[in-house]
Amino acid sequence: QKEVEQNSGPLSVPEGAIASLNCTYSDRGSQSFFWYRQYSGKSPELIMSIYSNGDKEDGRFTAQLNKASQYVSLLIRDSQPSDSATYLCAVKGGNTPLVFGKGTRLSVIA
Amino acid sequence: EAGVVQSPRYKIIEKKQPVAFWCNPISGHNTLYWYLQNLGQGPELLIRYENEEAVDDSQLPKDRFSAERLKGVDSTLKIQPAELGDSAVYLCASSPELAQFNEQFFGPGTRLTVL
Numbered sequence: 001q002k003e004v005e006q007n008s009g010p011l012s013v014p015e016g017a018i019a020s021l022n023c024t025y026s027d028r029g030s031q032s033f034f035w036y037r038q039y040s041g042k043s044p045e046l047i048m049s050i051y052s053n054g055d056k057e058d059g060r061f062t063a064q065l066n067k068a069s070q071y072v073s074l075l076i077r078d079s080q081p082s083d084s085a086t087y088l089c090a091v092k093g094g095n096t097p098l099v100f101g102k103g104t105r106l107s108v109i110a
Numbered sequence: 111e112a113g114v115v116q117s118p119r120y121k122i123i124e125k126k127q128p129v130a131f132w133c134n135p136i137s138g139h140n141t142l143y144w145y146l147q148n149l150g151q152g153p154e155l156l157i158r159y160e161n162e163e164a165v166d167d168s169q170l171p172k173d174r175f176s177a178e179r180l181k182g183v184d185s186t187l188k189i190q191p192a193e194l195g196d197s198a199v200y201l202c203a204s205s206p207e208l209a210q211f212n213e214q215f216f217g218p219g220t221r222l223t224v225l
């Protein structure tokens with residue numbers, strides 16, 4: 001059973017701080033890694049994808065991947081109240097379905 | 111570019127009744143997915159289509175759930191008969207045919223309540 005683990009939170013950070021969201025996965029054959037943002041009552045929205053070890057930056061978002069440790073993270077710099085949402089980590093192997101974690105709820109306090 | 115379209119957005123039915131959900135993927139996306147999401151959980155795959163072919167339906171409860179994608183574009187997911195435990199959000203997603211790394215884009219979902 002391929003698993004993706006996330007701390008359910010809530011993770012509370014003050015406005016302007018860095019929010020750090022973490023995810024571990026069990027399948028060593030995983031090749032593709034995604035972060036989705038989901039606002040309450042809405043559907044998941046793809047915000048970051050990463051496929052190789054290291055960091056990938058896009059605006060205020062940085063995804064970090066360490067395949068040896070089976071660990072992927074998302075950093076949100078200069079956090080804003082509008083970033084308050086549930087962040088879903090999703091992992092995919094070569095020929096296997098996308099597996100989602102349960103999500104981490106982030107609350108940015110103004 | 112229009113996103114994934116789903117209808118209805120909300121559906122309330124009584125148990126044992128049938129229900130159907132419709133999805134139209136992003137234009138040009140040949141791969142279509144149906145997911146189920148329960149409160150506090152991540153989406154769980156029900157079925158994946160490559161064009162008209164269902165290539166992964168291992169998680170679809172086939173005794174009561176069925177799906178079709180007859181012309182390789184839009185798709186319908188049906189539950190008959192619905193049970194109380196089927197109350198959830200049903201999400202449709204699509205990805206480009208040759209998306210090597212399989213980025214998936216979700217529709218707004220259908221929130222089903224079974225009474």
